[in-house]
Every structure is written in C-alpha cells, then in structure tokens.
Amino acid sequence: MKEFLRSISGKAFLASVVVTLPLSLLVGFLLYKGEKEADFLKAEQRAIAVKSQLESALNESVAASKIFAFLLERDLAGMDFDSTAEAILSKNKNIDALQWVRGNTIIRTFPLKGNEASIGYAVMDVPEHRAEALEAVARGELYFEGPINLKQGGKGFVGRYPIFKGDTLAGFSAVIVRMETFLRALEMDESGKDEMFSYQLVKKNRSNQAARLLFEGSGTFEGECRAKRRVPIGDWVVYVKLNDPPHVYKGVLFI
Numbered sequence: 001m002k003e004f005l006r007s008i009s010g011k012a013f014l015a016s017v018v019v020t021l022p023l024s025l026l027v028g029f030l031l032y033k034g035e036k037e038a039d040f041l042k043a044e045q046r047a048i049a050v051k052s053q054l055e056s057a058l059n060e061s062v063a064a065s066k067i068f069a070f071l072l073e074r075d076l077a078g079m080d081f082d083s084t085a086e087a088i089l090s091k092n093k094n095i096d097a098l099q100w101v102r103g104n105t106i107i108r109t110f111p112l113k114g115n116e117a118s119i120g121y122a123v124m125d126v127p128e129h130r131a132e133a134l135e136a137v138a139r140g141e142l143y144f145e146g147p148i149n150l151k152q153g154g155k156g157f158v159g160r161y162p163i164f165k166g167d168t169l170a171g172f173s174a175v176i177v178r179m180e181t182f183l184r185a186l187e188m189d190e191s192g193k194d195e196m197f198s199y200q201l202v203k204k205n206r207s208n209q210a211a212r213l214l215f216e217g218s219g220t221f222e223g224e225c226r227a228k229r230r231v232p233i234g235d236w237v238v239y240v241k242l243n244d245p246p247h248v249y250k251g252v253l254f255i
Contacts, residue, residue, distance in 0.1 A: 039242050043227040046197050047240040050186065051229040057185035058144070058159075058233055060092040061175045065142045065161035068098055069173035073163050085110035094185045097176035101160070106174075115176070117152045123172075128205075135235075136160045137169060144234035146203065147179060147214055155179040157234070191215070197240050204235035 068088060085098040089110070097115055100108040104124040109115040124130045129145065136143035146157030156178040163170045183189060192199045192215030200221060201214035213220075226241040 039225050040227065043197070043225060043240050043242050047227040047229045047238055050199065050238050050240060051231055053186055054231055054236075054238065055233070057094045057182075060094045061144075061159045061177065062142050062233075064088050064092050064095055064098065065159060065173045065175050068100075069161045069163050072100060072173055073165065073170070081108045082110050082112075094177065094181055095175050096156070096178045096181055099158075099172075099174035099176065101172040101174055103171050109176075115152045118150075121151050132158075133160050133172065136172065137162045142175075142233065144236075146177075146234070147182075147201075147212055150176070150178075157182060159233075193243065196243060198243055199241075200239040202237045202239065204237075 068085070071084060081100065085108075088098060089095055098110050099106050099115075099118065101123055104122050106118050106121045106123065109118050112119075123133060128148075132143065132145035140162065142159050142161045144157050144159045147155050148158065150156050150158075156176060159175040159177070160172040161174070162172055186199075188194070188199060198221070199215065200219065202220055203212035203214075205211050220237075221239050221241040226239055228240070229238045230236070231238060
C-alpha cells in the first residue's frame with residue numbers, strides 16, 4: 001500500500017512539474033519581453049533627450065557663424081575683427097573661439113591667446129579637413145568636423161560656414177568648440193557614463209578613415225539594449241545604452 005501511494009505521489013509530482021514548468025517558462029518569457037521593451041523605451045527616450053540637448057547647444061554656433069559670415073562677406077568685420085568676434089562670443093557660452101578662414105588659410109582667430117598655432121594653417125591642404133569643409137560648401141550651411149586634435153592643442157570640434165563673394169567660395173566663418181565645452185553642454189564627463197546610461201557619439205568620416213568616436217574604447221553598443229539618433233549638423237549618430245537593464249534578470253526569477 002505504501003509503495004502504491006508513493007508511486008501515486010511521485011506521478012502526481014511529475015505531472016505537476018510537467019504542467020507548471022512550461023507555465024513558468026511562459027510567464028518568465030512574457031515578463032522578459034515586457035521588461036525588454038520598457039528598457040528599450042528608456043534608452044530611446046534618453047537618446048531623444050541627448051539629441052535635443054546637442055542640437056540646442058549647437059544652435060548657438062549656427063547663429064554665430066551666420067552672423068559672422070554675413071559681416072565678413074560684406075567686409076564689415078575685417079577692420080574690427082576682435083571686437084566683432086568678442087561681441088558674438090559674449091552671447092554664446094557654448095563657443096570657445098571664432099575664426100576667419102580666407103580662401104584656404106586661417107588668418108584671424110578670437111581669442112588669439114591659446115589659438116596662436118592656428119594662424120596661417122592651410123585647412124584645405126589636409127585631405128580630411130578638405131572633405132569636411134567641402135561638405136559645408138555642398139550643404140551651404142554650418143557643418144561640424146570632429147572630434148579632432150585641434151591645431152592649437154587639445155581636442156574639439158570645428159564648425160565651418162561657407163563665405164561666398166558672388167558665386168566664388170571666399171573662405172569660411174568658423175566656430176571652435178573645445179571638448180570640455182562640448183561635454184559640459186551635454187552634461188557629461190570624459191567617461192561617457194552616468195548612473196543609468198552609457199553614451200557614444202559616432203562621426204561619419206568622409207576621407208575613407210575609421211569613424212571617429214567621442215568616447216574611445218566604448219564602441220557603438222552593437223547588439224546591446226541601446227537606442228540611436230542621427231544629428232545631421234555633424235553627421236553624428238548618438239548612441240545610448242542602459243547600463244543595467246532589468247529585463248536581463250527579472251525574467252530569470254520566474255524560471
């Protein structure tokens with residue numbers, strides 16, 4: 001009798017396992033799927049916010065470069081370059097310097113202190129800079145190159161707005177945004193991480209070289225729980241990844 005009851009009990013337990021295990025797996029899968037979708041939404045919303053922050057900061061550069069180009073095209077700033085540039089910079093906290101590129105060569109920079117090495121630099125003689133500058137010409141608007149090693153030292157970004165005299169390209173009105181200023185505008189530091197997210201900014205390269213990354217060694221988070229947004233003003237792609245996505249472990253709790 002005991003053996004019979006033991007046999008019945010064992011079979012009942014086995015049947016219970018057969019019924020509940022698939023149910024548990026299904027519940028776990030559904031939870032995993034729901035949490036994964038929620039995690040992607042968090043990354044997506046953060047990517048949208050970062051793009052908005054970046055474009056808002058760079059709108060200062062767009063306005064400044066257009067005003068400066070307007071003056072240079074009409075020879076209104078040539079005799080009083082420093083005071084004109086200083087007045088423009090005083091209203092634009094996310095720009096570190098303004099440059100006048102006449103033809104192929106940087107002839108004036110404000111402020112000059114710390115930027116002396118850029119004077120006389122032939123921008124179009126360097127294939128990579130030439131490709132980026134010609135993209136600005138093709139677009140007829142401000143276009144950013146970077147992150148790059150700046151001629152005057154340090155890393156940063158150069159935005160160039162083409163200047164025309166009639167139908168002839170006469171040079172560029174350029175803005176310099178140093179790396180620390182750029183990161184401050186995005187409320188980030190050199191690590192490219194905060195408590196919840198990791199970030200990457202990837203620059204499309206036009207001179208057949210590898211894409212430039214804002215945060216070296218972080219990659220572009222391929223295959224991870226990440227979202228991305230394109231920023232046309234520099235042909236950048238912003239990537240955002242959730243650091244510790246809950247869907248990875250919450251689904252396991254039901255298995």
